[in-house]
Every structure is written in structure tokens, then in C-alpha cells.
Amino acid sequence: MSAIPRRSSHHAEPGAGRGGFGRSLRAEWTKFRTVRGWVVALTAAALVTVLLGLLSASSGHASCGAGPVEVACPPPLVGPGGEAVDDKFYFVHRPLVGDGGITVRLTSMTGQIRKPDVTPGRRNVVPGLVPWAKAGVMIKESTRQGSAYAAVMMTGGHGVRMQHNFTHDVAGRAGGVSRQSPRWLRLTRSGDTLTGYESVDGTDWTRIGTATLAGLPQTVQIGLFAASPGDLTVTQGDLGGSVAAARFTEATGEFDQVRLEGSTSGAWRDDDIGVTVGPDGVEHHPGRAGQSGGTFSVTGVGDIAPTIEGPTAERPLSGALTGLILVIVVAVMFVTAEYRHGLIRVTLLAGPRRGRTLAAKALALGLVTFAAALPAGAITFTVGGRILRGNGNAVLPVSLFTQVRIVVGMAALFALAAVLALALGALLRRSVAAVVTAITVIVVPHVLATTSVLPDSAAQWLLRLTPAAGFATQQSVPQYAHVLGHYAPIAGFYPLPPWAGLAVLAGYTALALGLAVLRLRRRDA
Known part of the structure; x- marks a missing residue:
């Protein structure tokens, strides 16, 4: 007697297989854009970054004396490579x-x-x-x-x-x-x-x-x-x-x-x-x-x-901190709101692979934050720079590559900070606790290091060892070994190169996201 084939008892999970992650990603994007409060808050973060940056540039006036007459300061002397x-x-x-x-x-x-x-x-x-x-x-x-x-x-x-x-x-x-x-x-x-x-x-x-x-x-x-x-x-x-x-x-x-x-x-x-x-x-x-x-x-x-003395090109980006705080709030709410309203169970039923679901949520949030921060940074940097120069400030020149790196780096900083805040929200599952924690590890170290609070050595270590190292991407003037200068955060110099600082932030983000995935897999929603 021939054996009768039996149907396998293993059923494909919803969303599994080819295109499963893509469907999860689209679902998270749809979820984000259909909540008006999140969209408005992220837009507000971009607008605040631009408005505060332009306001800061508008308030910076400079003039140089020519006897009893005040005149606009001359532009910086430029060498063969275009540097001041x-x-x-x-x-x-x-x-x-x-x-x-x-x-x-x-x-x-x-x-x-x-x-x-x-x-x-x-x-x-x-x-x-x-x-x-x-x-x-x-x-x-x-x-x-x-x-x-x-x-x-x-x-x-x-x-x-x-x-x-x-x-x-x-x-x-x-x-x-x-x-x-x-x-x-x-x-x-x-x-x-x-x-x-x-x-x-x-x-x-x-x-x-x-x-x-x-x-x-x-x-x-x-x-x-x-x-x-x-x-x-x-x-x-x-x-x-x-x-x-x-x-x-x-x-x-x-x-x-x-x-x-x-x-x-x-x-x-x-x-x-x-x-x-x-x-x-x-x-x-x-x-x-x-x-x-x-x-x-x-x-x-x-x-x-x-020369390393003078107004720097990244000065108009001073409003980024306030915009970043709004981004952190949105990022945390993007995940904690589901826990608060019990919708996380629906999300996990639609995509039982919990790690992939959280990864899709993180990628969707990171992409939308990057897309909002990129034009905000470009407008602030470009228009703010023109305002500074128009007000008589002798802004230190930087190459086109450096300009692009600063703008793209700031957008990447916002995106990584958003994903880190999301991961903290998934770990703590409480909005206030996650927002406070994210601001404490990302924003507060930068504020302490760049104001007259800490000794230079302590400020440098703070910007090496915390997620605030990512702010190094905003530095436009490099440190020169053969130029004696006050290379400290309070003077606009970071202890790590721009992309190295961003890598530190990315490392913390990956660690927090990994811990969030681990907790999501081990504990019920």
C-alpha cells in the first residue's frame, strides 16, 4: 500500500517570507503618517531648528574699527587650499x-x-x-x-x-x-x-x-x-x-x-x-x-x-538642540503609545517576528526623521551663513565637501537619536521615563560639555563616551597639530573626528535597539 502524502503542520507566519520586512516597513510608515500629532511634532522640530538657527544668525553682528568709523570686518585671508x-x-x-x-x-x-x-x-x-x-x-x-x-x-x-x-x-x-x-x-x-x-x-x-x-x-x-x-x-x-x-x-x-x-x-x-x-x-x-x-x-x-579663530560655518545650527528634543519626544511616543493603548498586541499579531517588527519601526522612524532634518539643516546652514556674513561676520570658509558633511551629518544625528529614543521607549515602556533618559544621555552631556560648567578634560571625556559624541559631525574647522589652539568643546572643537563621533552614537543606538529586541522576545507585550 502506497503512503498517502500528509500536509505539513507548519504554517507560514503572516508577513513571513519574501517581502515580509517590506510590508512591515510600509505598515509602520502608514502608522506614523496617519497620526497627525506625530507628523505635526516632527514638522515643528524641523521648523524650530530653522527658525532658531536663523534667529541666532540674525543676532550676530560684527564690525571693525577704522579710526572713529565702524566698518564691516574684512573676509578671512584665504590660502591656496581655500582655508582661512x-x-x-x-x-x-x-x-x-x-x-x-x-x-x-x-x-x-x-x-x-x-x-x-x-x-x-x-x-x-x-x-x-x-x-x-x-x-x-x-x-x-x-x-x-x-x-x-x-x-x-x-x-x-x-x-x-x-x-x-x-x-x-x-x-x-x-x-x-x-x-x-x-x-x-x-x-x-x-x-x-x-x-x-x-x-x-x-x-x-x-x-x-x-x-x-x-x-x-x-x-x-x-x-x-x-x-x-x-x-x-x-x-x-x-x-x-x-x-x-x-x-x-x-x-x-x-x-x-x-x-x-x-x-x-x-x-x-x-x-x-x-x-x-x-x-x-x-x-x-x-x-x-x-x-x-x-x-x-x-x-x-x-x-x-x-587660522582657527573666528565665527564658524556651523554657528546657525545652534537651534538644533531644541529641534532634537522634539524629535526625541516623537520617537518615544511612536512606540510607547502602542503600549499605553494596548495596540502593541495587534502589531505583533500582524508581524509575529518581533525583532523584525521593531527593526521596521526603527527604520521607518529613522528615514522619516532624516528626510525632515536634511532640508531643515540645509536651509539653516545656507541661509544662516548668508545672514552672518551680511551682518559683517568674517565666517571661516570651508570646502563644499565639509558643508555637505555638516548638513548630512546633522540629519544622520537626528535620525540616530530618534532610533535611540525609540529603543529606550521599547525598553522602558513608559513615555516620561524614556524621554527623560534619552535627553539625559544625548542632549545633557552636550550642554554640559559646551558651556562653562566642566573642566576641558572632563568635557572631552563626556563627548567621547556618551551618545553626545555624535555632535562632532557639526565641527567645520579641523584641529591642526602645528597650530597651538584652545581645542576644547567650549571653543567648538570635539575630541573625536566627525564620523567617529557619529559612529559612537550609532553604537549606542545599535546596543539599545538590540536590548529592546531581546526584551520584546522574552516578555509579552
């Missing part, structure tokens, strides 16, 4: 036509630093060098500020360096310089390629690095220079936080055995590049140079480096 730069130094130079080079022996490097006055009315100036004081040799496109250059130098505290076009820095030998231990420096040009060398005896040379300055003209300026950025001091504020101040410094390099190669002509010329001239026509803290036989003394102030 400082280009202020003393330059003793001659024209170089075509290929050539310069070799010098640096026998001494000294300086002065203005310290806080001890006795009222008496300037407290002490001998010394700040770490990034510079003295060395340079080939520069022209004496115009912001033009392309390459330089080999001794620094106050970082040994020999080769730098070019403001943002590029290559280390040579560490150590200092003295008459007993001089340093030899050399910089050569071959077409658009400039190569830096150093030596301790003038015989055995070590190559430091090579720079390619595309479009370098046939005639350039070659010579000796000195510069010294301000002495940065950071003190603890009375109410916490920190206060940064930079004071006047200068550096002096003593050179001899100066040798030029190539086609150079004319006498040495002295130029105080970028010197500040007061309304009365008097130069403020001018540099100077002297020559005796074959020995040169060059004294300079200022810096040749990217």
Missing part, C-alpha cells in the same frame, strides 16, 4: 628666476613673551620662545598674503620642520639650536617641486620632505624669515570651564653662511608681511632685520599657519 590662514611674518628676500635654492646656518634662536603684569603699569616681558615660533628659509610665490610657499625652519619646541601652503607640516630632527650646536637648513626649487634638507655640520644632509606647488610662477621670492604666534594660556573659570588668552611674542633668528643658488638679482629687501597698521598709520608690533657682513638677524611676530 594667518600669513604674518618678517621676510628678508630676493627674487629667484627659475630653479635654485638657499642654504643657511642658523646659529641662534631667541625670543620674548609678554606675560600677565605683576606690577600694575609695568609690562612683564620675559625671554623665551613659544613652541611654534619659527625661523628659517622660505620660497614664496610672492609677498602677497596667502600666496603659496614652502619653508624649512627651526621651531621653538618642535625641532626642525618643513611646512608648505599653511596646512602641511613634516617633522625633521628634534632638539634646539645654539652657537655650540648650530643647524643648517636648505630649500631648493626644481620647477614646481620644492625640497627641504637639514644638516648638523653643513656636509651630510638629510632630506626632510618635498612639496609640489602647482602653478608656481617663473619668478618667486627666496630668503630668510621669522614669525612667532601668540602665547596661549588657558585658565580655569570661576564657574567652571576655561578661559583662553593669547599674548604678544616675538622670535629672532641669527643666520650666517647664507648661500644662494640660481638666478637671483638685486639687493636684499625687507618686508614685514601682514604687519598691523593702526588708524594713525603706526605699525603695531613691527618686525625688524639687520645685516652685518654675512650675518643676518631677523625678528618677526605673527604666524604662517591655518
Whole structure:
């Protein structure tokens, strides 16, 4: 007798199989858009972000003095790469036509630093060098500020360096310089390629690095220079936080055995590049140079480096915190409302795979939040920036890529924060508790770290270890290793790179969502 086939007792679950997740996703999207309160609140979050951001930009006015008259501040000086730069130094130079080079022996490097006055009315100036004081040799496109250059130098505290076009820095030998231990420096040009060398005896040379300055003209300026950025001091504020101040410094390099190669002509010329001239026509803290036989003394102030001081492009996004709080409330309600009204059982019956159901809810919420935050961020960033510039603010320029990264990053921050709040709602199942928890872990650390409440070190650790690390995506000006600055959250600098900070937030979001799925599977709704 042949066996009669029997129908399997395993029935396909509703929503299972191909297209099951897609149906769950569509169901969650439909659920969200049919609740008018959620749609209105998310729209309000986008509008609040825009309105508060534009209001903040409108309130920021700046002007610069020109004697008794106030005028709009000039735009930031821009380097070859489009970044804002400082280009202020003393330059003793001659024209170089075509290929050539310069070799010098640096026998001494000294300086002065203005310290806080001890006795009222008496300037407290002490001998010394700040770490990034510079003295060395340079080939520069022209004496115009912001033009392309390459330089080999001794620094106050970082040994020999080769730098070019403001943002590029290559280390040579560490150590200092003295008459007993001089340093030899050399910089050569071959077409658009400039190569830096150093030596301790003038015989055995070590190559430091090579720079390619595309479009370098046939005639350039070659010579000796000195510069010294301000002495940065950071003190603890009375109410916490920190206060940064930079004071006047200068550096002096003593050179001899100066040798030029190539086609150079004319006498040495002295130029105080970028010197500040007061309304009365008097130069403020001018540099100077002297020559005796074959020995040169060059004294300079200022810096040749990217600048990090000034209004930043992300400033109009200050209203994002309020918008983010509204997003958190909506995200929590998106899941807790189902528990409160007992609708979660219907949702789970429609999609028995509980993990997939919660994932669909999270993805739907994340996508709709991203879609709302993206235009809000773009409008706030673009229009707010124009308002700031129109009000006389010299906003630091950033590349198009950075602009896009800030806007997209803010939308991603909103989306991830929404999903994290949703996961907390699924874990706690109580609206108030979940909203308070989400705000405590996302918003509060950022507020504490960026206001005058915590010491810089505590603020940095807070923005490394909490979901608030995601706010790093808003930073537009990078930290430069060869620029001494107050790199602290209160000054707009985050301890993690933009995408690394966003990854920390994403990690917390994934962890919370995983725990929510685990609880949903183990306990009845």
C-alpha cells in the first residue's frame, strides 16, 4: 500500500517570507503618517531648528574699527587650499628666476613673551620662545598674503620642520639650536617641486620632505624669515570651564653662511608681511632685520599657519538642540503609545517576528526623521551663513565637501537619536521615563560639555563616551597639530573626528535597539 502524502503542520507566519520586512516597513510608515500629532511634532522640530538657527544668525553682528568709523570686518585671508590662514611674518628676500635654492646656518634662536603684569603699569616681558615660533628659509610665490610657499625652519619646541601652503607640516630632527650646536637648513626649487634638507655640520644632509606647488610662477621670492604666534594660556573659570588668552611674542633668528643658488638679482629687501597698521598709520608690533657682513638677524611676530579663530560655518545650527528634543519626544511616543493603548498586541499579531517588527519601526522612524532634518539643516546652514556674513561676520570658509558633511551629518544625528529614543521607549515602556533618559544621555552631556560648567578634560571625556559624541559631525574647522589652539568643546572643537563621533552614537543606538529586541522576545507585550 502506497503512503498517502500528509500536509505539513507548519504554517507560514503572516508577513513571513519574501517581502515580509517590506510590508512591515510600509505598515509602520502608514502608522506614523496617519497620526497627525506625530507628523505635526516632527514638522515643528524641523521648523524650530530653522527658525532658531536663523534667529541666532540674525543676532550676530560684527564690525571693525577704522579710526572713529565702524566698518564691516574684512573676509578671512584665504590660502591656496581655500582655508582661512594667518600669513604674518618678517621676510628678508630676493627674487629667484627659475630653479635654485638657499642654504643657511642658523646659529641662534631667541625670543620674548609678554606675560600677565605683576606690577600694575609695568609690562612683564620675559625671554623665551613659544613652541611654534619659527625661523628659517622660505620660497614664496610672492609677498602677497596667502600666496603659496614652502619653508624649512627651526621651531621653538618642535625641532626642525618643513611646512608648505599653511596646512602641511613634516617633522625633521628634534632638539634646539645654539652657537655650540648650530643647524643648517636648505630649500631648493626644481620647477614646481620644492625640497627641504637639514644638516648638523653643513656636509651630510638629510632630506626632510618635498612639496609640489602647482602653478608656481617663473619668478618667486627666496630668503630668510621669522614669525612667532601668540602665547596661549588657558585658565580655569570661576564657574567652571576655561578661559583662553593669547599674548604678544616675538622670535629672532641669527643666520650666517647664507648661500644662494640660481638666478637671483638685486639687493636684499625687507618686508614685514601682514604687519598691523593702526588708524594713525603706526605699525603695531613691527618686525625688524639687520645685516652685518654675512650675518643676518631677523625678528618677526605673527604666524604662517591655518587660522582657527573666528565665527564658524556651523554657528546657525545652534537651534538644533531644541529641534532634537522634539524629535526625541516623537520617537518615544511612536512606540510607547502602542503600549499605553494596548495596540502593541495587534502589531505583533500582524508581524509575529518581533525583532523584525521593531527593526521596521526603527527604520521607518529613522528615514522619516532624516528626510525632515536634511532640508531643515540645509536651509539653516545656507541661509544662516548668508545672514552672518551680511551682518559683517568674517565666517571661516570651508570646502563644499565639509558643508555637505555638516548638513548630512546633522540629519544622520537626528535620525540616530530618534532610533535611540525609540529603543529606550521599547525598553522602558513608559513615555516620561524614556524621554527623560534619552535627553539625559544625548542632549545633557552636550550642554554640559559646551558651556562653562566642566573642566576641558572632563568635557572631552563626556563627548567621547556618551551618545553626545555624535555632535562632532557639526565641527567645520579641523584641529591642526602645528597650530597651538584652545581645542576644547567650549571653543567648538570635539575630541573625536566627525564620523567617529557619529559612529559612537550609532553604537549606542545599535546596543539599545538590540536590548529592546531581546526584551520584546522574552516578555509579552
